[in-house]
Every structure is written in C-alpha cells, then in structure tokens.
Amino acid sequence: MEQAILRINNISGHISKCPVMHKKASALNSKAWTLINTNPMNTNKSSALRVLVTGAAGQIAYSLVFMIASGQMFGPHQPVVLHLLDIPKMQEALNGVVMELQDAAHPLLQSVIATTDVRTAFTGIQVALLVGAFPRGPGMQRKDLLKVNVNIFREQGEALNKYASRNVKVLVVGNPANTNALTALTQAADLPPQNFSALTRLDQNRAQAMIGEKVGVNVNDVHNVIIWGNHSLTQVPDVTQAFLTQSYSQVTPVVTAVNDDKWLKESFIPQVQNRGAAVIAARKLSSAASAATAIVCHMRDWLLGTKDGEYVSMAVYSDGSYNVPKGLIYSFPVTCHNGEWSIVQGLKISDFIQDKLNQTTKELQEEKDLALSFLSEKK
Numbered sequence: 001m002e003q004a005i006l007r008i009n010n011i012s013g014h015i016s017k018c019p020v021m022h023k024k025a026s027a028l029n030s031k032a033w034t035l036i037n038t039n040p041m042n043t044n045k046s047s048a049l050r051v052l053v054t055g056a057a058g059q060i061a062y063s064l065v066f067m068i069a070s071g072q073m074f075g076p077h078q079p080v081v082l083h084l085l086d087i088p089k090m091q092e093a094l095n096g097v098v099m100e101l102q103d104a105a106h107p108l109l110q111s112v113i114a115t116t117d118v119r120t121a122f123t124g125i126q127v128a129l130l131v132g133a134f135p136r137g138p139g140m141q142r143k144d145l146l147k148v149n150v151n152i153f154r155e156q157g158e159a160l161n162k163y164a165s166r167n168v169k170v171l172v173v174g175n176p177a178n179t180n181a182l183t184a185l186t187q188a189a190d191l192p193p194q195n196f197s198a199l200t201r202l203d204q205n206r207a208q209a210m211i212g213e214k215v216g217v218n219v220n221d222v223h224n225v226i227i228w229g230n231h232s233l234t235q236v237p238d239v240t241q242a243f244l245t246q247s248y249s250q251v252t253p254v255v256t257a258v259n260d261d262k263w264l265k266e267s268f269i270p271q272v273q274n275r276g277a278a279v280i281a282a283r284k285l286s287s288a289a290s291a292a293t294a295i296v297c298h299m300r301d302w303l304l305g306t307k308d309g310e311y312v313s314m315a316v317y318s319d320g321s322y323n324v325p326k327g328l329i330y331s332f333p334v335t336c337h338n339g340e341w342s343i344v345q346g347l348k349i350s351d352f353i354q355d356k357l358n359q360t361t362k363e364l365q366e367e368k369d370l371a372l373s374f375l376s377e378k379k
C-alpha cells in the first residue's frame, strides 16, 4: 500500500473570500450534518468532514481540491480531511498536489490522505467526488469507453458499500457520468440510491451564463434554467420555467426577455449541448476549472440547501417523475433541504421539450443496458 499522509494543524483564523460562495456562509446545518456524520466506522473524533476526490492528480482535481480546502464547498467553518486517490503511475504527481496543498496553508484543511489504495481512500468518507475515469482515446468507441469505466465504477461502488459512511453523498463527474453513477450504485446495495448523483451543474451554469449574456444581465439574475437527462449531446437545456431578476420588484420570464424562439431552439440548445466539445477543441483538454466550480456548486447546494423558490439541476435516481423510467440516473430540476434533494413536481413540459426528453431517455436506457451487460460478465 503506497500512501503519503500529510497532517496540517487546523489553525482557526482568516479564510480568504470565496468567489462562488454567494449565499450561505455557515457551516453545515445540524440536520444535514447528522445525515452525513452518523457513520459507525468514522473514527474521526473532530468535526472534520472526510471528503474523497478520485482522479486527484488530474486536471479537475487540481482546481477542486484547493476550492474544498478553502471552504468554498462546505462553508468557512467546516474543517475537512481530504482523501485523495489516483492510480499508481500518478503517485509522484499526486505527491506534488499534496505539497501544494500544504503550501496553500488553508486553515480548514485538517489533514490529507493521498493514496493509490482503494480501501484506504474510501474508509470513513462522508463525501465522495468521483472525478477519475478512463479518458476516451483516439479511435475508441463509446462502447469501449463504457466498458473500461464500468470496471472502475464497479470497484468504487463496492468500496463505497464496504468502507464509506452509511450516509456518504456521492457525486460522479468522470464520463459517462450518469451511467458511471448508476454502475457504482448497483454495487452499493447497502447505501440509499438517493445518495448517488452525477454532475450536470456545469451544463446548467453554461446555460445560465449564455442567457445572461444574451439579455445583458448578470448570471446571478438568471434563475431556474433546467438541464434534463444525460450529461451528453442529448442533454436538454430548458428555459421554459426560467426567469430574470434585475431587482426584487422586477421578474421577467426568460422567453419574454429573449423574445427569439428561433435563437432559443436552434442556437442556445445546441451551443449548451456542444460546449464541452468546444472547450476541448480550443484547449486540447476538457474543461477543468469550470467543472471544478460546478462540482462545488452541486455539493454546496445539496448539503447547505437551495434558495427558496429556486431549483438546480442534478442527475439523480429517477423515481418515475415525468415518466422517466425508474432507476435511471437522470438530470432533473431539484430543490435541496437538510442534505436531501427532491425533484420539482408538476412542471409543464411542451411537445418540443418532450420529444428531446424521449431522446435523452433512450440514450440513457441504452447506456444502462450496456453497463448491466458488462456487469453481468465475470470480473
């Protein structure tokens, strides 16, 4: 077992201002905290939260771990212990990340466990950010990618089941994120499926920013944009329910403010769907800092709660809402309170959006069937 353990004294004091923490500056409220802190295996006597980041030597993690350590994810009063996992060939790079975490001197970072051993990484964790995945190589088919990742997320699902807190909150980022989350969930029979999610918040943030730019308002004034379905080209960005606030007295539906149905249907939707590919084409690398920011937004809202009247998009375990087959990991509009999400009910779905929902559902069902067929093969 190779691992480096870094201990940093937790000196309470000044926390630098956080760019993404615009709403709540408190530590986790007591109910959310109880939900995630009831692990009988958790031997941590302090109130620090044990947070696992996989793919910790990769690009997203290189932004993400510093954001967590600085308090942007769980608030400026919540100490954390970071568990960092990567594969053996990345050991040296991982050691470098640990050195930089030490040098960043964040008072909330109590200690770091950096390891290439799955059991060490998953033991006692209360939050699992599963970022590491096998990347698609030249000439690799989607099916081949899914197969490699099924094996990774099968192992990590089993590890969650055996070693993590019984209330661990899981966010899968590594692609194909929805189906990787489903794979992990199928291997974790002792954990509630409601504790598994996949990231579509980056798509929501992209959609909100595009609307803000189109109508000339700050992104903070754009609310309730929805991403439905898969984090893939079939995702469905939907502004039917979205509205703008420029002051508390003025609320305008996005469709009224944009006043251009052709742009919404033929420009906005494909641009959001293709934004990840556009970033890859420009950077020759996939989005990283914006993905880390979205991971912070997703977990912060899940654990600290969404604002009254606002919803966010999370890919979660379908309960059959909106006729989405039960058991798919599907992006829905949700609200979060006390560390639990609930799907927003009763939204009117237009024929145009319904047609797109059917397409993304079909793709997720196909991915699920393929993943299950790989899972049924012997290891």
Ligand SMILES: NC(=O)c1ccc[n+]([C@@H]2O[C@H](COP(=O)([O-])OP(=O)(O)OC[C@H]3O[C@@H](n4cnc5c(N)ncnc54)[C@H](O)[C@@H]3O)[C@@H](O)[C@H]2O)c1
Pocket (backbone or CB within 6 Å): 054, 055, 056, 057, 058, 059, 060, 061, 085, 086, 087, 090, 131, 132, 133, 134, 135, 152, 172, 173, 174, 175, 176, 177, 199, 200, 201, 202, 203, 231, 286, 287, 288, 291
């Ligand atoms: N859902 C989203 O919105 C979204 C957005 C951006 C990127 N992504 C995905 O996130 C993933 C990570 O992106 P990145 O840019 O950080 O990639 P990266 O290649 O820079 O880093 C991935 C890291 O994961 C590690 N890894 C591979 N297998 C592992 C395993 N079994 N256990 C632990 N670590 C393992 C690799 O060694 C590498 O260090 C990719 O799959 C990418 O497609 C998703």
Ligand SMILES: O=C(O)C[C@H](O)C(=O)O
Pocket (backbone or CB within 6 Å): 175, 202, 275, 276, 277, 279, 286, 287
């Ligand atoms: O890594 C990718 O394929 C793209 C990524 O999921 C993104 O949306 O930026």
